[in-house]
Amino acid sequence: MTAYDYWSITRGALATISLSLVSILLGVPLGLALALIRWARVPVLSRLVYGYVSVVRSCPTVTLTLLVYFALPQLGLSLEPTGAAILALTVSTSAFNCEIWRSALVEFPRDQYDAARAFAMSRWVRLKLIVFPQIWRASLPALVNEMTLQIKSTPAVAVIGIVDITRAALRVGANTYQPLPPFIFALLLYGVIVFALLRVQRALERRQRVSGAMA
Amino acid sequence: MSDFLIIWGQRDVVLAGLLNTVILLVIAAVASIVLGAVLAALLMSKHKAVAKGAALYVDAMRCSPFLLFVYLIYFGLPTLGISLSNWVSGAIALILYNTAYMAELMRGAWLELPATMIESGKAFGFRGVSLLRYIILPPVLLRAMPLISSQLIQIVKDSAFLTVIAVSELTHEMTSIQATYFIPFAAFVTAVALYWGICLTIEAANGMLDKYAEQRRS
Numbered sequence: 001m002t003a004y005d006y007w008s009i010t011r012g013a014l015a016t017i018s019l020s021l022v023s024i025l026l027g028v029p030l031g032l033a034l035a036l037i038r039w040a041r042v043p044v045l046s047r048l049v050y051g052y053v054s055v056v057r058s059c060p061t062v063t064l065t066l067l068v069y070f071a072l073p074q075l076g077l078s079l080e081p082t083g084a085a086i087l088a089l090t091v092s093t094s095a096f097n098c099e100i101w102r103s104a105l106v107e108f109p110r111d112q113y114d115a116a117r118a119f120a121m122s123r124w125v126r127l128k129l130i131v132f133p134q135i136w137r138a139s140l141p142a143l144v145n146e147m148t149l150q151i152k153s154t155p156a157v158a159v160i161g162i163v164d165i166t167r168a169a170l171r172v173g174a175n176t177y178q179p180l181p182p183f184i185f186a187l188l189l190y191g192v193i194v195f196a197l198l199r200v201q202r203a204l205e206r207r208q209r210v211s212g213a214m215a
Numbered sequence: 216m217s218d219f220l221i222i223w224g225q226r227d228v229v230l231a232g233l234l235n236t237v238i239l240l241v242i243a244a245v246a247s248i249v250l251g252a253v254l255a256a257l258l259m260s261k262h263k264a265v266a267k268g269a270a271l272y273v274d275a276m277r278c279s280p281f282l283l284f285v286y287l288i289y290f291g292l293p294t295l296g297i298s299l300s301n302w303v304s305g306a307i308a309l310i311l312y313n314t315a316y317m318a319e320l321m322r323g324a325w326l327e328l329p330a331t332m333i334e335s336g337k338a339f340g341f342r343g344v345s346l347l348r349y350i351i352l353p354p355v356l357l358r359a360m361p362l363i364s365s366q367l368i369q370i371v372k373d374s375a376f377l378t379v380i381a382v383s384e385l386t387h388e389m390t391s392i393q394a395t396y397f398i399p400f401a402a403f404v405t406a407v408a409l410y411w412g413i414c415l416t417i418e419a420a421n422g423m424l425d426k427y428a429e430q431r432r433s
Binding site: 067166 | 275281375378386399404407410411
């Protein structure tokens, strides 16, 4: 492997990181919104969310990506590979995040919510100041866990021609006729990304503890 | 709607793909649960070196995306002089990858077992494999059942990656149908619906086993 080969796999890492980052930034709040719909038992909508989560959670990312990229144009919505990849990854992660947020919401003590109401807080203020900080703390480990799974499912978008770490490593292997070194380098890159994410989680948890101690 | 009629016309191909996915699921599930139990025993081993080695394997698998591992098996084994068919390399990749996850799930359930249970098993003369087979594994498996069944759903989803090495599973067959007839929407929606069906079946089976576990406990 030449320096250029290492560089091309590292460039794949940029694609992997940016696609996962964008889909996480979109998927985490979307999951929260879906979970709130189910928590508030909005008629009809909460049924739809239930169905959405059930289907998406059992759908392979590869199949979902193919569906978004090839089938949406038939409905008159054609996306570039990057857009299709982000959409597919966001749809997939939002369903998992919805379940994580929902389990935190189900555990949330009802009396606190009622107390906030007794203080005449509006619905929005109740959610923002009372509910959200606590479910965020409870959900963080599971959310980060889902993020690591999300990073590991990004290679699925290679089926529509996006060059991520895995695809870049495959190309280098095909050019040099030595598949093992690029794959092992790719494995190391994934390891580094996942490890960095876990460090961010630790740092966030430490900050929560500090702010919890001050409050 | 006519697109779905084309899919219906191609039902032999679709069902063959579905069957292949189910066969891969069953083989990978059985093998990875059995091997996972063995690996869990290694993880819990008193010999530090054995436990460390097993943990290294589990961590490596947990860092690696499944697709990367598939490539590693598919392109890596031939360089070591072992050449296998696409289907067999796909199945091996599914088994080896999920064995690590199964082992980790079982280790979690194992840690929750009361120590007295294992000690009294030893007092009754159970050793080694028989201790594992009759005393430790039954409660571990029952306890880990919900997690194991969600890992089975993961196997179903991972099996779709095997399309990249041309294993003729469900996604692969659907891709070839859509490429022939240009009906991507009908083809992939059918695929998603069939995957959903498989996963609902797994969840229903898990519910039944859960009831059985409840009865056994009481």
